Amino acid sequence: MNNNVLIGYKQRDNFVDHLTGTTKLIGLIALSVIGMVSFDTRFLLVLTIGSLALFRLSGIKFHEVSFILSFITAFSVLNLIAVYIFGPQYGVHLYGSEHVIWQGVGPYNLTWEQLFYEFNLFLKYIFTVPLALVFLMTTNPSEFSSSLNRIGVSYRISYAVSLALRYIPDVQNDYRQISKAQQARGNEISKKGKLTHRVKAAAQILLPLIFTSLDRIETISQAMELRRFGKLKKRSWYAEKPMKRSDFAALMVIALVVVIGICLFKLNAGRFYDPFR
Amino acid sequence: MKKPIISFQDVSFQYQSQSEPTLHHLSFDIYPGEKVLIAGASGSGKTTISRLMNGLIPSAYPGELSGKIFINGESVTDQTIFDLSLRVGTVLQDPDTQFVGLTVAEDIAFALENDAEDQSVLKQKAKDWAKQLKIPAILNNHPQEISGGQKQRVSMAGVLVDEGKILLFDEPLASLDPIAGRESIELIDDMQKNGATTTVIIEHRIEDVLYRPVDRIILIDQGKLVANDTPNTILKSGILAKLGLREPLYLSALKYAGIDLTQVADVDSVGKVALSASTISALQAWVKPQQARVQTMDVKPMLQANNISFSYDSKQVLNKLNLNINAGEMVSLVGRNGVGKTTLSNIITGFLHQSSGDLVLNGHSINEASIKERADHIGYVLQDPNMMISKNTVSEEVALGLTLRAVAPDEIERRVAETLKVCGLFEFRHWPISALSFGQKKRVTIAAILVLNPELLILDEPTAGQDWQHYTEMMTFIRDLNRKIGISVIFITHDMHLMMEYTDRVVVLNNGVIAYDDQPMKLFANLDLLKQASLVETSLFTLAQRIKVDPEALIASFINQEKVVQTNE
Numbered sequence: 035m036n037n038n039v040l041i042g043y044k045q046r047d048n049f050v051d052h053l054t055g056t057t058k059l060i061g062l063i064a065l066s067v068i069g070m071v072s073f074d075t076r077f078l079l080v081l082t083i084g085s086l087a088l089f090r091l092s093g094i095k096f097h098e099v100s101f102i103l104s105f106i107t108a109f110s111v112l113n114l115i116a117v118y119i120f121g122p123q124y125g126v127h128l129y130g131s132e133h134v135i136w137q138g139v140g141p142y143n144l145t146w147e148q149l150f151y152e153f154n155l156f157l158k159y160i161f162t163v164p165l166a167l168v169f170l171m172t173t174n175p176s177e178f179s180s181s182l183n184r185i186g187v188s189y190r191i192s193y194a195v196s197l198a199l200r201y202i203p204d205v206q207n208d209y210r211q212i213s214k215a216q217q218a219r220g221n222e223i224s225k226k227g228k229l230t231h232r233v234k235a236a237a238q239i240l241l242p243l244i245f246t247s248l249d250r251i252e253t254i255s256q257a258m259e260l261r262r263f264g265k266l267k268k269r270s271w272y273a274e275k276p277m278k279r280s281d282f283a284a285l286m287v288i289a290l291v292v293v294i295g296i297c298l299f300k301l302n303a304g305r306f307y308d309p310f311r
Numbered sequence: 312m313k314k315p316i317i318s319f320q321d322v323s324f325q326y327q328s329q330s331e332p333t334l335h336h337l338s339f340d341i342y343p344g345e346k347v348l349i350a351g352a353s354g355s356g357k358t359t360i361s362r363l364m365n366g367l368i369p370s371a372y373p374g375e376l377s378g379k380i381f382i383n384g385e386s387v388t389d390q391t392i393f394d395l396s397l398r399v400g401t402v403l404q405d406p407d408t409q410f411v412g413l414t415v416a417e418d419i420a421f422a423l424e425n426d427a428e429d430q431s432v433l434k435q436k437a438k439d440w441a442k443q444l445k446i447p448a449i450l451n452n453h454p455q456e457i458s459g460g461q462k463q464r465v466s467m468a469g470v471l472v473d474e475g476k477i478l479l480f481d482e483p484l485a486s487l488d489p490i491a492g493r494e495s496i497e498l499i500d501d502m503q504k505n506g507a508t509t510t511v512i513i514e515h516r517i518e519d520v521l522y523r524p525v526d527r528i529i530l531i532d533q534g535k536l537v538a539n540d541t542p543n544t545i546l547k548s549g550i551l552a553k554l555g556l557r558e559p560l561y562l563s564a565l566k567y568a569g570i571d572l573t574q575v576a577d578v579d580s581v582g583k584v585a586l587s588a589s590t591i592s593a594l595q596a597w598v599k600p601q602q603a604r605v606q607t608m609d610v611k612p613m614l615q616a617n618n619i620s621f622s623y624d625s626k627q628v629l630n631k632l633n634l635n636i637n638a639g640e641m642v643s644l645v646g647r648n649g650v651g652k653t654t655l656s657n658i659i660t661g662f663l664h665q666s667s668g669d670l671v672l673n674g675h676s677i678n679e680a681s682i683k684e685r686a687d688h689i690g691y692v693l694q695d696p697n698m699m700i701s702k703n704t705v706s707e708e709v710a711l712g713l714t715l716r717a718v719a720p721d722e723i724e725r726r727v728a729e730t731l732k733v734c735g736l737f738e739f740r741h742w743p744i745s746a747l748s749f750g751q752k753k754r755v756t757i758a759a760i761l762v763l764n765p766e767l768l769i770l771d772e773p774t775a776g777q778d779w780q781h782y783t784e785m786m787t788f789i790r791d792l793n794r795k796i797g798i799s800v801i802f803i804t805h806d807m808h809l810m811m812e813y814t815d816r817v818v819v820l821n822n823g824v825i826a827y828d829d830q831p832m833k834l835f836a837n838l839d840l841l842k843q844a845s846l847v848e849t850s851l852f853t854l855a856q857r858i859k860v861d862p863e864a865l866i867a868s869f870i871n872q873e874k875v876v877q878t879n880e
Contacts, residue, residue, distance in 0.1 A: 176413045200413060212698050214662040218686035219759070220715030238701050245697050253408040256371050260401045261411070261422040261469065265393040269424050272417045272433045 043174055043199070049280070050092040050168060055178035056185060057281040061288045062169045066162055068295040074307040075150075077298055078157040081291070089164035092172050099167055110159045114152050125151035131310045147310060175199040180271035189269050197254065205247060212242045314384065315340035316477060316509050317364065322378035324359060324368065333359045334534045336378070341527075343476070346503050346510040348520050348542075351531035352555040353750075353778040360531070361481050361513050365401040366392030383476065396422070400470030404482040406462035409469070410454040415446065418454075419468045440468040444498070459648050460491030464498065471502070478502065480512045484519055485775070488648055488805040488845040496522045515778045517551065518559035518850065521579055530554060542579035547572050555780030557808075560869070561850040565590070567872045568597035581850040581857075591858045598855075598865045613638040613799060614659070614689075614767060619668035620823075621654055628654050630823030631668070636767065639797045641790070643810040643831070646820035647845030652803045655820065656769045660691045673766075686712075690765035694772040696752040699759070705747075706731065706740040709759045716763075726762055733795075734758040735788065750781045754788075761792070767799045768792075774806055786813050807846055811835065811870055819844040832870065836862040 045051065050058075069081050117124070125147030126132045133146040179196035183189045213236075221235045258264075299305060318340045325332040333356045341347050351357040362368040363380055370392040380387045383398050403409045412418030419440050420433040428436075441447045444464045449457050457465070463483065470478065480499065484492040500523035503510045514520050517528070521542060528545050530538040532554045538545055545551070549572065551558045561581045565572060570593055572578055576585040586594075612635035621629040628651040636642060644652050657663040659670065661682040670677050677685055693699055702708040706727055713723045731737040734754050739747065744755060753773065760768065773789070774782045790813055792798055802809060810817050810831045817834050819827035821843045827834055834840055841848060851869055855862035 174413065176417055196413075208698065211662075211693065214657075214660075214682060215691070215693055215699050216701065217682040218660060218662075218691060219712040219763075220683055220686070222683060222715075241701050242698055245700075246695065249697060250408065253403070253405070254411065256367060257403055257409045258411055258421075259370060259392055260365060260367070260396055260403075262393045262396050262425040263411075263421075265425055266427050268427050270427045270430055270433060272420045272424060272430065272437070273413070274430060 043171060045174075046093045046172060048091065048093050050088065051172045052278075052280065053284055054275045054277055054281050055173045055181035056277065057284050058169050058173055059178065059181060059185070060285065062165060064288050064292050065165060068292045069158060069161055071305060072295050072298065073151075073154050073305045074295075074298045074302060075154055075157070075309075076307060077295055078154060078161060082157050082161040084291075085161045085165045085168075089168055092168045094167065094171050098171070102167075103163070106159075106163055110156070114155060117152060117155065118148065122148060124148065128306060129308050129310050133310065150309070170199070170202075173199075174273060176271070176273035177275055180274040183269075183271065184274075190264065193263070201247075201250070204250070205243070208246050209239065209243055212246070213239050313342050315381070316343045316383055317341040317511070318379075318381040319360075319363075320379040320381075322363070322376070322380055324363065324374055324376050326359075326372060326374040329374075332534065337531075337534075337536050338378075339529055339536060339539055341509060341511065343509055344507060345527065346500075346525045347512070347527045347529060348517070348525045349511060349513045349529045349531065350515055350517055350520075350556060352515060352780055354533075354748075355531045355554075356534040357513050357515075357531050358481065359534075361401070361479055361511070363387065364395075364477075364479055364511070365399045366390065366395035396475075397473055398475050399477045399479050400473055400475045401479045401481065402463075402466045402470055402483060404485045406459065406466045406486065407454065409466045410462060411469075413453065414450070415441065415452050415454075415457070415465050416450045418465055419472060421469055422473055436472050437468075440472055443471075444468045458491065459487050460494045463487060463491065463495045467498065467502065476507070477509045477511065480510070480514070482514055483512065484514060484516050489519075489807060489847045490647070490842070490845045492519055493522060493847050496520060499523070515556055517556060521559065524580065543577065546578045547575075555778060557779040559850060561854045563873075564597075564851060564854060564865070564869055565594070567869070568594045570594070581853045586857060594854075594858050595860055598860045598868045600861075600864055610637045612636065613673060615669075615671040616655075616659065617669045617671065619655070619658060619665045619670070621651070621658060621663065621665050623654070627823055629658075629665070632820075632824050634818065634825055634828075636799055636801065638766070639793070639799055640816060641793055641800045641802070641814040643802045643804055643814045643817045644820060645804060645810065645817060645844045645846065650820050650845075651823065652820055653771065656691060656771065656801070656803060659685075659769065660689055661685045662691075686765070687763060688765055689767045689769065690760035690763060691769045692753075692756050692760055692771060692773070694775060696749070696756045699756045700744055700752065703743055703745075704740070705736060705742050705744060705755055708744060708755055709736075709762050712759060712763045730758050730762040733792065734761070750777050750785065753777075754785070757789075761798075765798065767801070769801045769803070771803045772805075773802060774804070774809060789813070805845070807835070807849060811849075811866065812873055832863045832866040835866050 065081065069078065072078065122141050122143070126145055128151060129147045131147060134143055135146060135149070136144040138144065175196040178199065179192035182192035182195060216235065216239055221238055222231065302308070319337050322334060322337045323332050324334040337360070349357050349360060359368070362372060364382065366387065368374060368376070376388070382390070382395065387395065410418055411421050416437040419437040423433050423436060437450065438447070441450050444467060446461055446464050446468070449461060454462065483495050483499070487495060496519065499510060499512065502508065512520055512525070525542060528538070528540065528542050529536065530545065530550065537554065538548070538550060546559065546562060549558070559581070561584065562572060562578060565575065570590055575590065577583040614636040616632060616634040619629050619632045620627070632655070644655070646652050654663065658665050661680065672688055700708055702711055709730060710723050710727045713726060728737065731740050734757065736751070736754060736758055739751070744752060747755065757770070770789070773785060777785065786809065789800060793800055802814060804810065814831060816829065817827065817831045818825055819834065819840060826843050827840050834844070835849060835852060838848060849866070851866050852862045855865040
């Protein structure tokens with residue numbers, strides 16, 4: 035079976051869904067930044083648990099995202115391996131101590147410090163990915179662009195972002211159809227083919243995908259212009275939602291988390307929590 | 312004397328990207344309250360005229376304009392596309408791409424959002440116009456949740472909110488099934504009657520537009536105005552066929568019966584066309600009783616779909632469907648949009664997997680066969696050629712399937728050349744595909760599939776977006792293929808003419824099963840079945856009723872005659 039569901043907004047009617055796009059956007063940005071900067075493992079663990087809980091709460095089914103998750107997981111693992119290959123001693127350098135688990139060749143030994151550092155990276159991935167998915171899948175694109183516009187982004191850019199969000203499912207659909215059509219021509223992209231071959235084959239799909247998408251963009255931008263998009267310096271939004279109490283509450287929680295993250299910098303005298311000291 | 316609301320005075324236009332002018336010294340006037348059809352074959356320049364009216368030229372398509380164009384007495388060159396949009400509301404060809412908002416309400420309010428109206432105004436107006444167009448129940452629906460006809464209504468509401476004086480429709484029938492198309496024409500007519508609007512329709516399906524009366528037809532050919540007159544005069548003159556446009560079916564029938572159209576009154580409507588006693592008897596004499604076609608009993612089914620079920624998002628799309636396709640057959644697969652025609656072909660080609668049931672090809676089960684393995688026998692041509700093309704030149708594209716199958720280079724060369732010749736593309740073999748027209752691209756995609764020697768070809772809307780002449784070329788080509796190499800063809804289509812003239816069998820899909828599977832003329836004589844298939848009765852049916860003959864016999868006589876005419880050409 036390969037009839038997987040697409041990533042995109044769907045009305046879900048729960049607490050997360052009802053927050054305004056502004057709140058969710060601020061939350062995503064603020065939490066990602068603090069989570070990216072901080073290397074305090076305890077803090078990251080809390081964030082990860084919180085983010086997974088939020089994912090649960092948002093009512094997104096695992097099968098809706100399983101496809102994209104497998105993609106991201108593969109890339110994260112690759113990334114973690116690459117980090118080791120390019121800097122096997124980076125953990126040692128960071129924490130200023132060296133506890134060797136296994137002595138390898140040259141710089142390529144395995145240390146607790148390196149493992150711990152990469153564990154931190156790993157936590158960052160599993161905390162940001164659900165957060166981003168929650169944002170993508172629970173935010174009504176039009177409402178989101180009105181929020182962007184409200185926090186000061188130009189409405190042209192806001193609308194472009196919303197259109198991009200909106201067309202994610204369509205582009206995914208196109209991609210699938212194109213890739214199937216390519217397979218029918220004999221381009222083996224399924225697991226039966228060799229990896230190098232599959233990469234080449236995937237590139238083969240990009241060209242038609244780009245052309246189809248460009249066509250789409252051209253028509254839609256004409257349709258928009260014909261209805262006066264871009265005439266005035268500002269525009270109003272049908273989908274705009276007022277901020278509610280739950281939004282303010284959520285923003286407070288986000289602010290609190292960020293503040294705790296900053297306090298931890300002070301406490302640890304830097305971005306890193308060092309269990310080896 | 313009334314002043315024209317649209318006036319073209321000696322207008323010529325050349326796109327910046329082209330070496331030849333598209334329009335040559337065009338002059339015509341359209342008066343307030345008129346309903347005018349601008350018709351012409353593809354490439355005649357009719358779309359360019361619409362772009363000049365709504366400001367897409369020069370905003371999106373720069374070029375050189377000479378002559379003068381006045382809208383509402385003001386020269387278009389002094390107005391921006393935004394100014395013009397308040398006067399000329401444009402409904403684009405494809406309601407899908409016209410749909411900018413995420414929901415129906417948002418889309419209706421889009422133009423007003425851009426005028427920065429208050430949210431309360433937006434909500435009120437969206438509600439009002441939804442009510443006027445009889446779509447209040449779907450205000451909060453997403454575009455993918457509504458039908459093609461409803462989308463058309465939303466597009467109309469979206470431009471009607473401006474309360475402009477001119478409505479411009481760019482090929483309103485292009486992406487609608489026949490029922491939705493007919494509703495659209497009724498809707499346009501109602502809007503025209505209710506408001507003080509002027510309506511301009513750009514379309515080449517003349518008979519379908521004339522389902523409701525228009526005041527005038529302007530005919531364009533190769534950028535020049537060739538006729539500007541009442542429908543009656545134009546239809547009598549017989550000029551349509553010369554311009555590569557299809558003439559209404561009932562008029563062709565009258566001609567076949569040897570009737571001189573210039574002697575007939577009110578030819579612009581099948582319901583009103585004056586039928587004298589002598590005309591009726593001439594028609595009745597022309598209609599020959601049909602013998603039932605004898606089914607040859609020893610045909611072996613090439614493809615069998617047994618008890619196929621499929622559900623998507625817990626919705627049952629196909630429910631224990633059974634279908635056989637025989638070798639050498641041309642079959643139309645029809646049904647309303649979203650009924651599962653594409654799903655079925657996706658299951659046959661392996662793009663999707665049935666939840667239960669079996670597919671048998673030439674006596675062997677293909678349930679476990681991969682897409683690629685199935686593609687050696689079953690070729691599938693998608694509706695949009697851009698989704699299939701991945702190489703730069705025509706011959707590379709056609710060779711791709713063979714290259715990937717590691718066929719020897721000299722054999723590839725031979726087979727590609729052969730296929731290109733069959734498809735009439737040989738002289739284009741070194742051309743970049745981007746330089747081809749839509750119809751030629753479509754042909755390239757068919758060639759790229761044919762080169763793999765499939766036994767069965769599935770074509771998704773092969774004739775969409777093509778005018779009469781290109782359409783006839785394409786279909787004749789496919790029919791010749793069928794006769795020459797015995798390939799079986801399934802057409803997924805809404806095109807009733809295609810079903811009647813090019814296929815021997817029509818399969819109607821409804822409620823997840825096959826609702827009809829027989830000759831086309833029987834279907835066209837059965838109003839209930841037509842409705843299930845989202846089709847409408849043709850004017851031949853109405854004509855048969857008026858002259859009191861069996862519709863099936865009249866349609867069959869007509870098809871036979873058309874086939875004779877075409878082989879003689």
